[in-house]
Amino acid sequence: MSLPLPHGGRLVQRILKGDDLEQAKQRASDLPSLTINEELVKDVKNICRGVFSPVQGFFSRQELESTLSTMRLPNGDVWPIPLLLSTSKEQADAFTEGEELALKDESGKLIALLHLKERTLFSNERIAQAVFGTTDPKHPGVAETLDQGDVFLAGPLSLIEDSKEPFYDFNLDPIETRVLFSEKGFDSVTGFQTRNPSHRGHEYLQRCALEITDGLFINPVVGKKKVGDFRDEVILSAYRALVENFFPKSRVVLSILPLRMRYAGPKEAVLHAIIRKNFGCTHFVVGRDHAGVGSFYGPFDAQKLFDTLPDLGIEILKFDNSFYCQKCLSIATSKTCRHEENDRLAPSGTAIRQMLQNGAAVSPHLMRDEIVAAIRAFDQPFIE
Amino acid sequence: MPQSIYLSDELYEHLKAHADSQGKTVDAVAEEVLKAGLPSTDAKTQVYSKEDEEKVKDRLRGLGYLD
Numbered sequence: 141m142s143l144p145l146p147h148g149g150r151l152v153q154r155i156l157k158g159d160d161l162e163q164a165k166q167r168a169s170d171l172p173s174l175t176i177n178e179e180l181v182k183d184v185k186n187i188c189r190g191v192f193s194p195v196q197g198f199f200s201r202q203e204l205e206s207t208l209s210t211m212r213l214p215n216g217d218v219w220p221i222p223l224l225l226s227t228s229k230e231q232a233d234a235f236t237e238g239e240e241l242a243l244k245d246e247s248g249k250l251i252a253l254l255h256l257k258e259r260t261l262f263s264n265e266r267i268a269q270a271v272f273g274t275t276d277p278k279h280p281g282v283a284e285t286l287d288q289g290d291v292f293l294a295g296p297l298s299l300i301e302d303s304k305e306p307f308y309d310f311n312l313d314p315i316e317t318r319v320l321f322s323e324k325g326f327d328s329v330t331g332f333q334t335r336n337p338s339h340r341g342h343e344y345l346q347r348c349a350l351e352i353t354d355g356l357f358i359n360p361v362v363g364k365k366k367v368g369d370f371r372d373e374v375i376l377s378a379y380r381a382l383v384e385n386f387f388p389k390s391r392v393v394l395s396i397l398p399l400r401m402r403y404a405g406p407k408e409a410v411l412h413a414i415i416r417k418n419f420g421c422t423h424f425v426v427g428r429d430h431a432g433v434g435s436f437y438g439p440f441d442a443q444k445l446f447d448t449l450p451d452l453g454i455e456i457l458k459f460d461n462s463f464y465c466q467k468c469l470s471i472a473t474s475k476t477c478r479h480e481e482n483d484r485l486a487p488s489g490t491a492i493r494q495m496l497q498n499g500a501a502v503s504p505h506l507m508r509d510e511i512v513a514a515i516r517a518f519d520q521p522f523i524e
Numbered sequence: 525m526p527q528s529i530y531l532s533d534e535l536y537e538h539l540k541a542h543a544d545s546q547g548k549t550v551d552a553v554a555e556e557v558l559k560a561g562l563p564s565t566d567a568k569t570q571v572y573s574k575e576d577e578e579k580v581k582d583r584l585r586g587l588g589y590l591d
Contacts, residue, residue: 145571146571148561149561150571151571153572206538209538210534210535210538212535212538214542215560215561216535216557216561217561309587309588312584312589315572315576315580316580316583316584318572319572319577319580319581319584320584320589320590323581323590393589
């Protein structure tokens with residue numbers, strides 16, 4: 141086995157440098173501008189850094205139609221969720237196809253240039269139904285989609301603002317992980333996505349992955365959170381406690397990924413797998429209800445969707461929930477343990493969060509003491 | 525000599541609709557799409573340039589990822 145080519149065969153790099161960067165900055169002051177929110181800034185940076193290779197910009201109507209109807213780009217590459225820049229008709233009318241737009245964040249900082257190729261009107265309901273499988277506004281991704289403007293600006297991007305924030309020291313691009321995996325001599329690497337500090341169930345999956353592949357790439361997603369979620373700095377600190385105290389240094393790489401969470405369940409799981417393929421992973425862990433929310437998706441819907449995509453180019457490691465079995469005296473899953481439900485301690489993220497919030501003791505069978513200590517080192521580990 | 529490949533019904537229908545809209549044959553459009561989508565021989569072995577690789581290694585060393 142060897143590290144895979146990026147999705148679509150080429151690692152997209154659309155970061156302006158040197159003279160090109162200076163000229164773009166000068167040009168931008170005379171260009172029409174559009175303010176984009178924090179989540180769109182992440183999409184822009186991820187497109188330009190190759191996280192979403194082979195995508196080079198926001199989707200055209202043809203790309204959007206193709207993605208929604210076939211889950212593929214027009215050239216046939218698997219692609220589950222369109223990357224869109226929405227705006228109102230009034231705002232879109234102020235722009236001309238063929239011109240450049242300066243994209244700025246909410247503080248007014250210049251982020252990127254959009255080379256505007258197309259403005260297209262499209263039904264947000266249709267997008268929601270195809271991406272999320274529902275138009276129920278109780279679904280947070282649907283609510284956001286129905287709330288957005290229905291004119292979409294399409295075209296390739298060029299990144300101007302390339303600062304590695306947050307967490308400069310733990311924020312690698314795909315080109316960097318690819319070089320790193322290669323230098324470490326990995327021929328196979330498992331990508332592990334997470335949004336929480338590692339409990340013993342997560343660790344079990346990570347160790348299983350290390351038994352299968354040369355390397356493990358722990359890639360916590362950071363960004364917009366809900367009240368009660370762990371803060372990003374807590375997640376990173378807890379993972380450092382695990383990686384630096386327990387895993388073999390030569391075989392595990394920890395780096396965060398600023399990424400918009402869409403809660404699109406199965407389709408988002410496919411996007412997450414493509415992203416890790418672009419980082420150089422050969423394998424990707426998909427557990428129960430990956431990227432799901434509420435009860436909108438079945439626990440194994442994401443795993444089943446991968447069965448229909450044999451040309452995805454990354455192997456999926458499918459797991460059920462794990463637990464501590466008080467008779468086996470180890471972490472196990474229903475595949476490896478014969479005992480009854482009441483013999484099992486399930487490391488539920490919600491239950492562990494409540495124990496931590498209430499100052500209660502957390503069993504080391506659920507979460508390692510070192511990780512609990514790393515979390516409790518923060519005065520306020522949760523989003524308020 | 526032309527070779528056969530197998531596509532899902534869904535992908536074939538998508539390809540055919542695209543070909544019809546352009547007044548081309550399915551074969552012609554399939555060939556165009558494949559040529560445009562496949563990496564060149566160089567890209568298969570070289571995802572990044574040697575120059576980029578050295579810059580990346582410097583950053584990775586600076587961050588402690590590489591010794």
